[in-house]
Amino acid sequence: MNLLVHGPAMIASHMPVSHPLKPGRADDAQSLITDPRNGWAELVTVVAPPMATDMDIARVHDLSYIAMVDRLSFPGAMGRVPSGEVKRFGFSSHGDNPPYPEMGSIARNVSGGVIHALQQVSTGNAKVAFVPSGGVNHHAMPATASGFGVFNDAAVGIAWARDRGMRVMYVDLDVHHGDGVEAMFASDPQVLTVSIHESTRYLFPGPPGGLANSIGTGPGTGFAVNIPMAPYSDDKTWMWAFEEIVPPLHGAFRPDITLVQCGADAYHADPLAHLLLTENVYVRVAERLRSISGGRLVATGGGGYDVEATPRIWASMFAAFSGLPVKSNWLHGPKSAPILDPGASSRVMDEAKGVVDTLKQLVFPIHGL
Numbered sequence: 001m002n003l004l005v006h007g008p009a010m011i012a013s014h015m016p017v018s019h020p021l022k023p024g025r026a027d028d029a030q031s032l033i034t035d036p037r038n039g040w041a042e043l044v045t046v047v048a049p050p051m052a053t054d055m056d057i058a059r060v061h062d063l064s065y066i067a068m069v070d071r072l073s074f075p076g077a078m079g080r081v082p083s084g085e086v087k088r089f090g091f092s093s094h095g096d097n098p099p100y101p102e103m104g105s106i107a108r109n110v111s112g113g114v115i116h117a118l119q120q121v122s123t124g125n126a127k128v129a130f131v132p133s134g135g136v137n138h139h140a141m142p143a144t145a146s147g148f149g150v151f152n153d154a155a156v157g158i159a160w161a162r163d164r165g166m167r168v169m170y171v172d173l174d175v176h177h178g179d180g181v182e183a184m185f186a187s188d189p190q191v192l193t194v195s196i197h198e199s200t201r202y203l204f205p206g207p208p209g210g211l212a213n214s215i216g217t218g219p220g221t222g223f224a225v226n227i228p229m230a231p232y233s234d235d236k237t238w239m240w241a242f243e244e245i246v247p248p249l250h251g252a253f254r255p256d257i258t259l260v261q262c263g264a265d266a267y268h269a270d271p272l273a274h275l276l277l278t279e280n281v282y283v284r285v286a287e288r289l290r291s292i293s294g295g296r297l298v299a300t301g302g303g304g305y306d307v308e309a310t311p312r313i314w315a316s317m318f319a320a321f322s323g324l325p326v327k328s329n330w331l332h333g334p335k336s337a338p339i340l341d342p343g344a345s346s347r348v349m350d351e352a353k354g355v356v357d358t359l360k361q362l363v364f365p366i367h368g369l
Contacts, residue, residue, distance in 0.1 A: 052111035
């Protein structure tokens with residue numbers, strides 16, 4: 001079964017219209033995936049998510065933070081909660097994380113969707129499960145909202161799986177470093193987090209995290225892996241770096257389940273970053289992840305602020321994860337990717353080679369590679 005976990009209860013419909021995060025992306029992806037004209041819509045099962053419990057959320061988030069999310073989830077709540085408290089938990093009216101009505105219930109539903117997806121794949125009821133509303137919360141920290149993230153649904157799902165004895169590999173394809181998920185499992189050798197992103201020297205959330213020498217702590221040393229890419233890295237350089245690091249580590253770690261965050265904001269036309277990926281590389285990486293995981297994985301959405309391209313990319317990745325044909329019109333947007341001149345191409349590849357060399361020196365020996 002190819003599972004799509006989605007429903008209206010996962011959509012932050014009250015998000016301020018000026019905010020760059022457009023929750024309707026997930027609805028648009030569902031429309032593409034379930035369109036009868038794609039030739040395989042009948043092979044997709046759509047389910048609404050169960051709501052995550054407070055116990056599920058509290059595996060990774062502080063109780064005081066959960067309580068604050070709930071306090072801020074009502075109309076006019078900002079005027080009733082002291083501004084210092086609001087700021088301490090990472091929220092503000094005009095920043096990355098403005099509170100909005102029903103925020104707590106929506107965030108619980110998204111987290112519940114990731115848990116349900118992991119449950120269905122881990123028990124063999126589904127081979128592939130996709131949660132398009134998930135993943136974008138990967139910056140949320142145990143006690144603070146961050147980078148559009150409220151409850152870190154990927155981390156909630158990983159903690160649920162860990163509570164059941166599973167080894168989890170988390171692969172974050174977002175253009176922004178998956179810092180929240182990494183932080184929550186940085187000392188756990190049963191969770192291998194890999195984030196391939198535009199270097200934090202140039203992009204949110206900033207250094208020192210997200211660089212190649214940031215590899216976890218204590219018993220988790222070597223189980224946090226960062227692949228920072230130079231601005232203007234293109235398909236060739238990005239895919240080369242992925243191939244050099246991710247498949248060997250997956251083979252050495254041998255996870256019980258693989259969770260992939262499908263941020264689409266490394267796309268060349270995305271307004272919030274500077275990488276130059278095309279639709280084709282998203283399909284290639286999805287096919288590669290399907291291959292190394294034996295066609296058994298869970299995927300979430302993530303970033304992606306070109307609202308025309310992101311649903312097409314997610315639908316294409318879902319098809320590739322599921323071994324289904326990708327519609328050709330999903331691979332062609334209205335904007336062509338810039339082509340790097342030979343000098344720029346050489347420079348971004350040289351930086352990628354330096355990152356890969358560092359990881360092979362620091363991380364690979366820990367995994368017997």
